[in-house]
Amino acid sequence: MSNALRTAALLALTLGASGPASAWDATLAAGVTRESTEVLRLALQQDFQRSWWQSSSGRLTGYWDAGYTYWFGDKSASNHSLSFAPVFVYEFAGERVRPYVEAGIGVALFESTEHESHDLGSSFQFEDRLGFGLRFAGQEIGVRAIHYSNAGIKQPNDGAETYTLHYRTAF
Template identity: 70%
Template sequence: MKPLISLALASALSLSLSSLAQAADVTAAIGQSGDSEMVYRLGLQSNFESRWWASDTGHLSGYWDLGYTYWQGGSTASNHSVSLAPVFVYEFAGNTLRPYIEAGIGVALFSSTELDKNRLGSSFQFEDRLGFGVRFSGQEIGLRALHYSNAGIKQPNDGVEAYTLHYRTSF
């Protein structure tokens, strides 16, 4: 089962890398886990080409997010994760400042199944995210909550959360 999951994730990553390479934004984030350990994240984003439900209020769009997260260890060794997620964004209309809310569900691979007091059960995890912020001049700043869990595929399934402040810029 583990080789099958790894193969599926590698295929998804390779397909997504081609779209990410076309016009990638970069995000840097810093925050804390639910157990107050520091979390550092770097990501590449590629916007969807489509917009839906455009109105005077705003529109729905999204992006692919490929991220690397460093989980600074406290009582246990540090951990690393790589994730890939489609993220849907509702961006409110505005001239210079455009508030937004976002949500997404993706997959992640952790380097270890232990993260401080949490036992993840498997290296494979699902990534759920909720966030909000403001976009301006090709940049954004926002807050994000990320939850990782293997959805009960393997026990134990303690899961882990991260709460981050992020900055995104376009190149």
């Protein structure tokens, strides 16, 4: 995973050196699957520009996420996927650092239905995610788990999971 982490760190520093905040953010994530396939993910986000249930302890908000993931490893040939998801975020109150938790369900398209020793059954997959992290100074760092499954639309439906560290910044 050292090559993936070096590439992710270099891209994160490049993204972090960009100009003033805007309506779009970029996220770079690096991680692994249960069977040691490495993943690199580059995504764009746009905030909902709304929040609900604001209180002194935090608020519910969210963003649209469109991503590209490159899957590579010793046990499988490379794979590519595109995904799109609405993601809901509960952001806890804080002056400089705001912890958050997130959850979302979206869709993904895989180039190949073969992944490690699994058969995804179809190129179309649902993408379920859970994550947590910290927001500070227009940036974010966090941990995320994403599960892919076709929900039994086509058999087999072996599914796949990724576990990543991510960095998000405005550009």
